[in-house]
Amino acid sequence: MPSSYQAPSRKDKASAETFSQSAQTNTSKETATVQKILDNKGKGVFSIGPQSTLHEAVELLRDKHIGALPVLDSQGSLLGILSERDIVRRLADTPGQTLGQKVEEIMTRKVEVCEPSEALISVLRRMTEGRFRHMPAVFGDKVVGMVTIGDVVNYRLNELEYEALQLKQLIVG
Template sequence: MPTSYQAPMAGDKEKPSSVSQSLETNAKTETARVSNLLDTKGRALITITAGETISNAVKILRDEKIGALVVLDSHGALEGILSERDIVRKLAETPGQTLPQTVAENMTRDVKTCGPDDTLVSVLRRMSEGRFRHMPVMERGAVVAMITTGDVVNYRLTELEHEALQLKQLIVG
């Protein structure tokens, strides 16, 4: 034992300490929700109508560098979703005849949606179980955004990096 060490004695006064960080100030208590993701990602939404051709849809997907389009009717109501998978499936079924077909003939009509208050964990679970990668976000009966599995995973990775930094700061002080 070093000679400079002295065991605490009964009459010793506790030295005042200052704490610049605490678990309460650093640990995130809220559960990440779709609205949190949209605050960082934005709400850009690329749509198409059911009467458009697959050829036009493919050009939009390419130009916008996205994997799916939300299909809206003339009143802005959700009609379906057209994904790259829908197009590839149809290309295999009708080789050489797919591009002139309409979006309505090829879109997925039974669209699973989420809301801004849904937790990201529950959304990711639904996407994984349903084996789809895109989910429209509905708010007050209207489609307001589209999120992907990649969006959710990237958000969570950023959140984990932030949490690790906070814990490191808590330890180091």
């Protein structure tokens, strides 16, 4: 060992310590909101009226490849939501007599809604706790979109993929 070598001491470590993360860098990222999902989905919301039949609703769900419809009055105000689950339950209760029934007879009237400015993590938590997969986004008293649990999960997966890529680039250089 050369005579000039001196083993590191506690004082050396304390002054050389660096931090790649701080509270500010970890919390400065903007919060993912419902609006981010709505921007990617495009304009327009498929909906149905309360006097429409379940047959009309089933066709709309099938043709648009969606799982739920907000039920709106003639002024566009939200009255309820009709999901595939609502229809299946009614099919089991009234076999052979279901498709002629009115949407308002089976729609869910107590609807959980979100606003475009709401954080996605909050929406995901409410959907998970309430065990539902569709949530109308409302601005004022108008439905401006529909958020699905699939939308939220997909958005988060894309975020994680991007974060992993950033970390890989940081490590590799």
